[in-house]
Amino acid sequence: MKxxxxxxxxxxxxxxxTVGKPLRKVDAMGKAVGDTVYAGDYSMPRMLHGKVxxxxxxxxxxxxxxxxxxxxxxxxxxxxxxxxxxxxxxxxDMPGQTGQKQRAGSDVPVLASEQVRFYGEPIALVxxxxxxxxxxxxSLIEIDYEPLPGVYDPLEAMKPGAPIVTPPDNIVARWKIRxxxxxxxxxxxxxxxxNTFRIPYQEHAYLExxxxxxxxxERGAITIRVSTQVIEHFRTIARAVGVRQNKIHIQGTMVxxxxxxxxxxxxxxxxxxxxxxxxRPVKMVYTREESFLAHxxxxxxxxxxxxGVKKNGQxxxxxxxxxxxSGAYPYLSPYVLLYTTVMAPGPYRINNVxxxxxxxxxxxxxxxxFRGFGGPQACFAYEQQMxxxxxxxxLDPLEVRKVNFLRTGDCxxxxxxxxxxxxxxxxxxxxxxxxxxxxxxxxxxxxxQGFASYFQSYGRITWMHDTSQAWVGLExxxxxxIRAGVPDLGAGQANSLCQIAAEVxxxxxxxxxxxxxxxxxxxxxxxSTATRQLYMSGNAALMAATAVRNVLLNRASKYFxxxxxxxxxxxxxxxxxxxxxxxxxxxxxAKMCASEGMHLSxxxxxxxxxxDPINPETGQGQVWPDFTFGSFAVEAAVDTETGEVTILKAxxxxxxxxxxxxxxxxxxxxxxxxxxxxxxxxxxxxVKEGVIKTPSLTEYLIPTSMDYPDIQAIIxxxxxxxxxxxxxxxxxxxxxxxxxxxxxxxxxxxxxxIPEIPITPEKVLxxxxxx
Amino acid sequence: xxxxxxxxxxxxxxxxxxxxxxxTLLVALRDLGYTDVKSGCEKGDCGxxxxxxxxxxxxxxxxxxxxxxxxxxxxxxxxxxxxxPHPLQTAFSDAGAIQCGYCTPGMIISAKALLDHKPHPxxxxxxxxxxxxxxxxxxxxxxxxxxxxxxEKMDAGGEG
Numbered sequence: 001m002k003x004x005x006x007x008x009x010x011x012x013x014x015x016x017x018t019v020g021k022p023l024r025k026v027d028a029m030g031k032a033v034g035d036t037v038y039a040g041d042y043s044m045p046r047m048l049h050g051k052v053x054x055x056x057x058x059x060x061x062x063x064x065x066x067x068x069x070x071x072x073x074x075x076x077x078x079x080x081x082x083x084x085x086x087x088x089x090x091x092x093d094m095p096g097q098t099g100q101k102q103r104a105g106s107d108v109p110v111l112a113s114e115q116v117r118f119y120g121e122p123i124a125l126v127x128x129x130x131x132x133x134x135x136x137x138x139s140l141i142e143i144d145y146e147p148l149p150g151v152y153d154p155l156e157a158m159k160p161g162a163p164i165v166t167p168p169d170n171i172v173a174r175w176k177i178r179x180x181x182x183x184x185x186x187x188x189x190x191x192x193x194x195n196t197f198r199i200p201y202q203e204h205a206y207l208e209x210x211x212x213x214x215x216x217x218e219r220g221a222i223t224i225r226v227s228t229q230v231i232e233h234f235r236t237i238a239r240a241v242g243v244r245q246n247k248i249h250i251q252g253t254m255v256x257x258x259x260x261x262x263x264x265x266x267x268x269x270x271x272x273x274x275x276x277x278x279x280r281p282v283k284m285v286y287t288r289e290e291s292f293l294a295h296x297x298x299x300x301x302x303x304x305x306x307x308g309v310k311k312n313g314q315x316x317x318x319x320x321x322x323x324x325x326s327g328a329y330p331y332l333s334p335y336v337l338l339y340t341t342v343m344a345p346g347p348y349r350i351n352n353v354x355x356x357x358x359x360x361x362x363x364x365x366x367x368x369x370f371r372g373f374g375g376p377q378a379c380f381a382y383e384q385q386m387x388x389x390x391x392x393x394x395l396d397p398l399e400v401r402k403v404n405f406l407r408t409g410d411c412x413x414x415x416x417x418x419x420x421x422x423x424x425x426x427x428x429x430x431x432x433x434x435x436x437x438x439x440x441x442x443x444x445x446x447x448x449q450g451f452a453s454y455f456q457s458y459g460r461i462t463w464m465h466d467t468s469q470a471w472v473g474l475e476x477x478x479x480x481x482i483r484a485g486v487p488d489l490g491a492g493q494a495n496s497l498c499q500i501a502a503e504v505x506x507x508x509x510x511x512x513x514x515x516x517x518x519x520x521x522x523x524x525x526x527x528s529t530a531t532r533q534l535y536m537s538g539n540a541a542l543m544a545a546t547a548v549r550n551v552l553l554n555r556a557s558k559y560f561x562x563x564x565x566x567x568x569x570x571x572x573x574x575x576x577x578x579x580x581x582x583x584x585x586x587x588x589x590a591k592m593c594a595s596e597g598m599h600l601s602x603x604x605x606x607x608x609x610x611x612d613p614i615n616p617e618t619g620q621g622q623v624w625p626d627f628t629f630g631s632f633a634v635e636a637a638v639d640t641e642t643g644e645v646t647i648l649k650a651x652x653x654x655x656x657x658x659x660x661x662x663x664x665x666x667x668x669x670x671x672x673x674x675x676x677x678x679x680x681x682x683x684x685x686x687v688k689e690g691v692i693k694t695p696s697l698t699e700y701l702i703p704t705s706m707d708y709p710d711i712q713a714i715i716x717x718x719x720x721x722x723x724x725x726x727x728x729x730x731x732x733x734x735x736x737x738x739x740x741x742x743x744x745x746x747x748x749x750x751x752x753x754i755p756e757i758p759i760t761p762e763k764v765l766x767x768x769x770x771x
Numbered sequence: 772x773x774x775x776x777x778x779x780x781x782x783x784x785x786x787x788x789x790x791x792x793x794x795t796l797l798v799a800l801r802d803l804g805y806t807d808v809k810s811g812c813e814k815g816d817c818g819x820x821x822x823x824x825x826x827x828x829x830x831x832x833x834x835x836x837x838x839x840x841x842x843x844x845x846x847x848x849x850x851x852x853x854x855x856p857h858p859l860q861t862a863f864s865d866a867g868a869i870q871c872g873y874c875t876p877g878m879i880i881s882a883k884a885l886l887d888h889k890p891h892p893x894x895x896x897x898x899x900x901x902x903x904x905x906x907x908x909x910x911x912x913x914x915x916x917x918x919x920x921x922x923e924k925m926d927a928g929g930e931g
Contacts, residue, residue, distance in 0.1 A: 028864035031872025033856055034807025034848030038873065041806035206907055207811045207819055207873040256809075256873030257907050288812040490871030490908050663867030667909055671870060674910030697816035702907060705898040710912040 002438075002449070003398055003429040009421075013658065013719045013726065017570060018503040020725075022663035025495040026514060027254065027488060039227035039253040040211030044281035047213065048077050050267075050274045051134040051284070053124035053141050054293065055116035058690030059150030059163065059363040062114060062143060067124055069140040075133035077278045079141070080125040082113025085273060088240045090265055108329045110240055110269055115148070117165055117328035118363055119691045120293030127274045127282050152690055154325040154360035155302070165328055165361035172326040173334035175341040177355040177413050177619035182308075185317025185352030189308025193389050197305070197381040198756040201685040202298035202370055205702045208256020209291040214271035215281035221520075222275055223249040226268045229258045229487050230527045231519040233265050241272045248272065252517030255528075258489040259675070260369030261295045263529050264331050292695035296368030297685060299324040299336055299359075303344070303381040308352075309389050313400035317352040318413075320344045324377075326359045327366030333359040335461070336367070339374035342623050345413045346382030347424055347455035348404035353413040355619070363690045369529060371675065375456045376736045380680075383452040383740035384755060387747060397744070398428060401453060406629075408720075415620045420657070420728070421718035422629050424453045427653040431633035434651035434712045444641040447648070450744025451633040452737040457624035458531035458729025459722070462611040468536035469523035472501050472544035473601030474552070476594060478572050478586040480505055480545075481601075482514040483521075486537050487528040491731050492664035496534050497541040499660055500724050504545035505552075506569030507586065523603055531729030534660060535625070536606055538724040543604035551600065552586070555593050559584055626721060628728045630654030632673060632737035636745035640768060643761030645681055645746060647707075652738070653714035657721025657728035668730045669713040676738025677711075678703045680757045777840040781805060782849030792837045796824070799836035800846065807848040807876045811905070818904030821877035822846045828884035830903070847876030850883065859883055862921035863914070870908030878904045882918045890926055892918070 030036040067079040082088075088110035112121050124141055128134035149163040156162055157170040164170060186192060212226030222243065224234075234248040241248070255262060267284045274282040286294060301324045308317035322340060326333035341357040390400040405424040411417055432451050439447045460466040471483040480501050488494040498512040515522055525537045553564045556574040560567065566577055573583040593600055614621035635649040652673045659665045682701050686693040694700040721728030739757055746764070747753035752771035754763050774789040781803065790799055797820045800808045811819035813832045820831045823845035851857035859879050862868070869875050878901055885892055885900035892900070897918045898911070906914065 022867065024864050025867075025869070027872070028869045029853045029856065029860070031869050031875050032847075032860035032863045032879065033851055033853050034846065034876050035853060036872055037806065038809075040810065041801075204907075205905075206871070207809070207817060207905060208871065209811070255871060257871040259907070285810075288814070288816075490869070492870075663913070667867045667870055667913055670910035670912045671908045672910075675907070696814060697812050697905060698814070702905060703910075704902050704905060705911045705915070706902045708910075710915070711910055 003432050005429045005433050008426055008716065011717065011719050013717060016503055018499050018509060020659050020662060023499065023509050023661060025492055025661065025664060026498050027494060036254050038208060038256050039225060040285045042213045042225055043283065044213055044215055047281040047283050048127040048129060048278060049131045049134045050270060050282045051126045051138055052122050052270060053126065053138050055112065055119060055121040055123055057116055057145045057147060058119045059148045060116050060145035061148055062116065063146050064144040065123065066142040070126060070137040073133065073137050073140060075129040076137045077127045077280065078274065079137065080273055080277055081123065082109055082111035085111060087242060088273065090236055090240055090269065118365060125270050125274055127278050150363035150690060152362055152364055154323050154362055157360045157362050165363060170361040172330045172359040172361050173337050175338050175357045175619060177341060177353055179413050180352035182317040182319050182352045182354040186308040188316040190311045191392060192306065192308050193385065193392055194306045195385055195388055195755055197303045197384060199301045199377045199380055200757060201300050201687065202679050202683055203292060203685050203700055204259045204261030204370060205697065205700065206257025206259060206261060209286040209288055210266040210294065211285040212267050212271050213281060213283040214275040216275055216279055221247045221249045222272050223251060224268045224271050225251040225253060227253050227255045227262060228266065228268060229255065229263045229489060229529055231485055231487060231517055232524060232527065233268065234519045236265060237269055237272050240269055241276055250519040252487045255487055255489045258528065259371045260373065260529065263369040263527065264296060266295060288697065289695045292692055296331055296366050298370035299333065299367040299377065301340065301377040303377065305381055305385040307385055307389060309393065311393065313389065313393055313395050313403045315348060315350045315404050318345045318350050320355045322357045324359045325364055325367060326361050327364045328361065329366045331366055331368035333367060336374040340378045342412065342414055343375050343378040343455065344382065347406045347453060347629060349406050349410050350413065364687055365692060371672065371735050372456065372732045373530065375732065376676065376679065376739065379452060379454045379736045380740045380757060384743055384753060387744050388753060406455065414614055414623055416622045418627060420626050420720040421655055423655040423716055423718060424629050424631065426716065427629065427631040427655060428453050430714050431631045431651045431653040434714060435633050435635050435649045438635065439648055445637050445639050446749040447635065447637050448745045448749025449633065449635045450741055450748045451631050452740035452744055453631040454733065454737040455627045455629050456733040456736050457627055459535050459608055459625035460530045460532055462609050462622050462624060463613045465610045466526060466532065466536060466608040467605055468525045468540045469603060469605050470497060470525060470537055470540035470544050471523050471601060471603045472541060472548055474505065474548055474590050476590050478507065478511065478590060480507055480512045482512065482541060483523060484514065484516055484537055484541065485518065485522040485525040486533055487517050489528050491668055492661055493528055493533040495664065496538055496660045500538055500541045501545040504542065504549050507572050531731045531733065534727055535723040535729055536608065538727065540604045540606040542724040543606060544602040547602035547604065548600060551593060551598050552589055555598060556584055556589055626728065628654060628656065628730060628733040630733060630737065632741040634741045634745040636742060636749055638746055638749045638764060643764035645759060645764065647677060647709060647742065649709060650677065651712040651714060652734065653716065654730055654733060655716040655718045655728065656730045657723060658717050658719055658726040659715055660727055662715065665715055665730055666713040669734045670711045672734025673711040673738045674703050674708060676735040677708050677742055680739025680742040681759055684758050684760065775837055777837055779839060779842065779844060781844045782846055790836050792835065794836045795832050796834040796836045796839050797831040800831060805846050805848065808846050809873055809876055818881065819874050819877045821880040821904065823880060828880050847879045850879065858924045859921040862917040862924065866913045866917035866920060868909060868913040868917035874904055874906045878906065878914060886922055886925065890922060892922060
């Protein structure tokens with residue numbers, strides 16, 4: 001074994017009955033037997049079929065748009081262009097929340113009418129009696145373009161004289177961090193290490209393409225049943241469509257994979273417009289190719305690190321510059337850039353830090369949220385940099401990191417004090433130990449092991465003042481109902497709330513039913529993004545369930561003539577802890593409470609910490625509620641003749657605070673790890689002059705069951721998270737360290753590092769050539 | 772295009788339908804309400820639409836409905852219900868093998884196709900059998916565990 005695994009610090013977590021168990025998730029069986037109805041599965045009486053007409057140019061003026069032939073086609077109910085809905089715009093950068101002013105023109109026209117800025121930009125909407133007629137109508141739309149000079153490289157886009165995507169300039173966002181004095185830090189250094197890292201696009205490739213159906217209900221509300229991570233978009237949609245906010249009703253469905261790709265508004269705005277204009281139900285489902293064209297990608301970055309270190313590996317200064325490609329419209333680019341900026345130095349204690357980050361507009365596909373939200377790009381760069389520092393100093397990669405790892409009580413580069421456990425060495429040594437002895441080289445194949453450690457936030461930016469609500473009630477037959485606006489992406493968002501309520505109210509999980517994801521009928525719980533649902537809505541459910549429990553215990557205390565503290569509830573019964581044979585069934589207890597007018601339900605609101613924005617000049621201030629820490633280890637075999645990389649072993653170790661459902665947590669760790677390995681080694685979105693050349697699942701390859709071995713998931717529980725029962729978040733963090741760990745293992749095998757992913761055979765051979 | 776009358780026996784029910792001859796079996800099944808058959812790519816890349824046609828697992832997006840005339844079709848929903856699930860459906864639910872669930876029906880069809888002729892598969896054989904079914908959520912490990920666990924149960928219970 002390469003590293004010594006030390007015992008964990010002593011943690012005393014209370015014994016729980018339901019929480020932590022790998023129980024069958026409440027949504028699982030419905031999916032297994034095909035009962036779960038996804039957004040594309042719904043039909044309505046008199047339903048029309050919607051389609052989007054999209055730009056075939058990356059940068060052009062629209063000189064003529066004639067939809068008259070399409071409108072005249074029998075069976076076409078309506079064709080809508082930007083001229084019909086001039087006010088339909090989506091504000092994409094939430095002014096005031098980044099601490100930056102909203103850029104002129106940074107809101108997105110729902111339909112382009114004068115100029116197109118990216119290939120695939122929506123220009124017109126069609127609704128027709130059948131899908132075939134809608135397709136035919138698209139082919140009858142006549143359009144002339146006058147090509148405009150486009151810009152496809154963010155570095156080019158920053159130069160004077162470059163084509164401007166949207167006036168006044170191509171700078172979408174900037175962030176900076178100034179901590180200490182980097183110049184004096186470099187003077188103290190024994191060695192300065194410099195590297196430039198290039199990180200590509202990533203496509204979400206969820207199995208379910210965007211889908212939904214909309215209609216106008218009996219109260220005149222536009223009702224949209226859609227696969228989305230954010231039902232709160234009803235407000236933006238109302239503004240864009242020109243109706244009151246309480247006349248847009250979003251019924252979110254089970255989401256067939258999101259990963260951030262269904263975080264921005266997708267088809268729901270088109271459905272709303274078409275339903276409003278036709279006064280009939282309209283259904284829209286993207287093809288796979290359209291899904292590739294229509295939704296955002298993970299941001300490509302160029303990241304430069306300049307690091308000063310002492311001979312023992314201690315970092316004296318870290319200067320980082322980064323540029324991200326925001327594509328044609330900002331969407332969430334300013335926020336993603338903020339994440340990359342703040343995470344840029346890695347989970348290391350550094351007194352002198354300077355980060356300068358810019359997001360730049362181009363005529364490329366637009367970029368926005370993807371699991372990790374800028375964190376994975378930062379991690380690839382800082383962990384490759386740490387490996388290179390170790391190589392140049394002749395030290396072990398773990399030794400260099402150990403000198404610098406953040407500890408509880410330390411500050412991040414923005415001065416945020418970390419209050420939870422920071423089990424970096426603990427996770428790194430365990431992940432590496434799980435790989436076991438290194439397989440020996442054979443023939444032309446060289447074997448290497450490597451790891452990457454990370455920190456990644458959970459919960460939204462604290463100056464967004466995030467809240468979540470959940471409603472929990474006990475029914476008179478002893479069952480529990482939860483209402484929460486949580487979109488469930490399959491990660492167990494809804495199930496977690498059920499396990500928490502089951503724990504608190506002392507009922508088996510089967511007795512809990514949850515109703516979710518309805519902007520009008522369930523309390524709003526906020527977005528299923530930012531690894532926030534367990535933390536935020538989990539706490540809200542915990543608060544609501546606890547309030548109901550207190551009512552029950554109060555009444556039971558009268559019945560038993562015992563103090564509340566002497567009582568507990570489990571298996572559907574209240575009982576005296578010192579004499580568990582004395583019980584009161586929850587059904588009887590609920591009836592007593594109801595007949596006495598006691599409140600058997602509760603609506604709770606959980607608030608994250610609220611802070612002011614960081615200082616825009618120095619970046620100093622709190623940015624997130626807390627962080628998850630962990631490590632990923634890989635053993636890779638590299639064929640030096642063909643450049644082929646085979647992952648032989650992989651292990652991930654994360655401190656998730658507390659597992660709420662162990663099987664679901666493992667599923668996040670393994671599934672996120674697999675997406676990260678794909679990102680590092682395989683997934684290759686080819687974009688030429690703004691056009692995606694790989695818009696299918698045979699051209700853009702994602703991991704199959706044959707590509708990588710099982711990722712061993714090692715769960716540590718420090719109990720120090722801000723979520724319910726001390727949980728942290730694991731949805732996004734699971735992906736972050738996988739690609740750099742794979743790169744590290746490859747570099748260890750070859751003795752030469754490859755500062756650019758995906759590490760394809762061509763890049764391996766080119767690196768061997770250089771070495 | 773002139774519609775063609777065809778007969779489809781789906782999950783034990785018989786449908787007589789008039790369909791355009793260029794329609795895929797996937798579209799026909801979904802239009803008939805068998806929405807457990809999922810559409811992920813319509814090109815045979817993802818496996819979400821897998822069904823049994825005359826006992827053979829196929830991607831229904833790569834078969835014309837007309838080619839399935841008089842055929843016996845079995846979809847994941849035809850294997851079991853939430854009250855009486857197939858052992859694979861139980862095992863997938865219990866092993867954490869289901870996240871978003873969109874690949875699950877097709878995955879279960881491929882797994883059943885394997886177990887039908889190989890009741891005791893190795894992990895490698897399971898990986899091979901589901902290699903045409905993409906899953907973006909799970910990383911496959913818990914799916915493979917679920918198939919192994921179902922194989923054990925089916926062996927013990929004599930089910931299939």
